Amino acid sequence: MSKFIPFAIWAMVMPWVTICNALTLDIPGIFGPIQQLGSQSGLDAAKFFKDKPGDFVHPGIWHTHEDLERMRKGVLEKKEPWAAAYKVFSDDMYSQANYSMQGPEAYLSRGLVSNYTSFTNDVRAAWQNSIMWYITKDHAHWNLTSNILNAWGSELVDIVGIDRSLLTGLEGDLFVNAAEIMRWEGNWTEAGAAWSGGSGFSNQLYWLFSRQSAVIGQANYGMVSIKSLLSFAVYLDDVDLYNYAINAYINDRCASVFSLYSPTTGQSSESGRDQSHATSGIGWTALAAKTAQSQGSDLFKLGDNLLLKGSEYTAKYNLNYTVEYDPSWYRCEAVLVDGPWEAISDEDRGITNQRPIWDMMYYEYVVKRGLHAPYTTEASKTEGFEGRVFTNVDDLPSWGSLVFAY
Numbered sequence: 001m002s003k004f005i006p007f008a009i010w011a012m013v014m015p016w017v018t019i020c021n022a023l024t025l026d027i028p029g030i031f032g033p034i035q036q037l038g039s040q041s042g043l044d045a046a047k048f049f050k051d052k053p054g055d056f057v058h059p060g061i062w063h064t065h066e067d068l069e070r071m072r073k074g075v076l077e078k079k080e081p082w083a084a085a086y087k088v089f090s091d092d093m094y095s096q097a098n099y100s101m102q103g104p105e106a107y108l109s110r111g112l113v114s115n116y117t118s119f120t121n122d123v124r125a126a127w128q129n130s131i132m133w134y135i136t137k138d139h140a141h142w143n144l145t146s147n148i149l150n151a152w153g154s155e156l157v158d159i160v161g162i163d164r165s166l167l168t169g170l171e172g173d174l175f176v177n178a179a180e181i182m183r184w185e186g187n188w189t190e191a192g193a194a195w196s197g198g199s200g201f202s203n204q205l206y207w208l209f210s211r212q213s214a215v216i217g218q219a220n221y222g223m224v225s226i227k228s229l230l231s232f233a234v235y236l237d238d239v240d241l242y243n244y245a246i247n248a249y250i251n252d253r254c255a256s257v258f259s260l261y262s263p264t265t266g267q268s269s270e271s272g273r274d275q276s277h278a279t280s281g282i283g284w285t286a287l288a289a290k291t292a293q294s295q296g297s298d299l300f301k302l303g304d305n306l307l308l309k310g311s312e313y314t315a316k317y318n319l320n321y322t323v324e325y326d327p328s329w330y331r332c333e334a335v336l337v338d339g340p341w342e343a344i345s346d347e348d349r350g351i352t353n354q355r356p357i358w359d360m361m362y363y364e365y366v367v368k369r370g371l372h373a374p375y376t377t378e379a380s381k382t383e384g385f386e387g388r389v390f391t392n393v394d395d396l397p398s399w400g401s402l403v404f405a406y
């Protein structure tokens with residue numbers, strides 16, 4: 001019903017209380033993005049901008065051609081860590097060419113109503129099979145991924161619900177990564193494309209995914225939009241969308257890397273909320289930087305490696321060490337999530353491969369760049385193997401020692 005009355009604030013009388021609870025059922029999609037004013041970092045974001053569609057590198061989201069080749073060669077030449085990771089990866093149910101597609105569906109919702117697990121699972125299978133195809137060149141994997149992309153691309157009509165930008169930013173991002181590999185390495189062209197009907201993968205990417213992610217929220221939630229907008233923009237060769245997201249990564253005072261991590265300690269603006277949000281936010285920020293890196297821009301090193309500082313702080317606390325906490329460093333609209341917070345939160349404290357961000361951080365900063373990051377390194381060892389995540393399977397790609405290793 002929210003689809004037809006998007007502006008309504010519904011007052012529902014709950015049977016067990018006598019007061020009315022006003023529930024925000026949907027976001028009016030016509031509100032435009034909130035413009036970022038000025039620069040928090042003093043950095044000129046424009047030096048990372050694209051000028052024209054032909055400036056984009058393809059494939060160029062999380063995996064460039066060189067990245068894919070490194071992975072494939074590592075597996076074929078039985079080099080570590082790729083070989084061991086591939087053994088587990090290739091056995092996973094989402095990597096099988098005979099995975100049986102659960103969708104497509106016409107309407108999905110994430111928010112008060114959440115009914116998108118068929119999409120979550122299919123997207124995961126599409127991405128893992130695209131990697132399987134690249135490594136093995138077995139057409140059955142190509143076929144499975146293209147079938148999933150084409151099916152959802154032709155059938156999905158709308159995504160509703162107040163958290164729809166998480167659905168497009170998490171599932172949608174994994175999906176476009178699969179499509180980018182298939183299109184630029186596998187010569188896949190989408191089926192069912194029809195501009196006037198808004199049908200076909202790229203039409204959905206444009207209308208449903210990128211337009212619905214353009215209102216950037218706060219903190220990790222906002223970073224989900226930023227990192228996925230970068231991915232969507234690369235696929236679509238959308239110069240404005242890409243530059244908009246790059247600018248937000250650097251200048252958005254509620255969601256930029258500079259608003260997320262304290263320049264003095266690396267404390268996350270959500271450290272007082274809980275450790276799972278603090279941890280995922282680091283992964284999402286790194287995925288944004290990864291896409292920019294594929295496009296030739298190094299955002300990992302911004303702010304004197306501020307993201308690594310953030311990783312070190314959160315790794316340290318979650319490894320049970322003590323960290324300094326500054327209650328005045330918190331996110332925009334913390335009040336929405338019971339903040340601001342007087343003390344660091346120990347909710348969800350711990351290092352677990354069910355929040356698989358540590359390998360990506362370790363390989364990027366320690367192995368590739370040779371930087372000293374003792375807590376990130378320890379976290380990567382402590383979590384064990386980053387394989388299948390059992391809940392929220394699309395929040396983060398996982399399989400770091402296969403797909404993000406150097």
Ligand SMILES: *[C@@H]1O[C@H](CO)[C@@H](O)[C@H](O)[C@H]1NC(C)=O
Nearest residue numbers: 090091095096097098099100
């Ligand atoms: C799918 O393929 C795997 C091997 O790739 C096999 O072990 C499994 O039994 C197959 N499942 C079905 C349902 O055919």
Ligand SMILES: *[C@@H]1O[C@H](CO)[C@@H](O)[C@H](O)[C@H]1NC(C)=O
Nearest residue numbers: 001105107108109113115160
């Ligand atoms: C999901 O929920 C929305 C909103 O209630 C509904 O329109 C849609 O049909 C549902 N989709 C599925 C697959 O159940």
Ligand SMILES: *[C@@H]1O[C@H](CO)[C@@H](O)[C@H](O)[C@H]1NC(C)=O
Nearest residue numbers: 097139140141142143144147
């Ligand atoms: C490719 O997918 C189609 C449609 O599902 C199926 O009919 C065909 O057998 C598949 N081919 C291979 C090689 O897996």
Ligand SMILES: *[C@@H]1O[C@H](CO)[C@@H](O)[C@H](O)[C@H]1NC(C)=O
Nearest residue numbers: 137142183184185186187188
């Ligand atoms: C894709 O097309 C190009 C150009 O026709 C060709 O060289 C390449 O081998 C094709 N790749 C695949 C995986 O079919």
Ligand SMILES: *[C@@H]1O[C@H](CO)[C@@H](O)[C@H](O)[C@H]1NC(C)=O
Nearest residue numbers: 318319320321349350351382
């Ligand atoms: C941190 O402490 C908790 C509770 O004592 C314990 O379960 C966990 O294993 C510890 N983690 C590490 C990395 O030592």
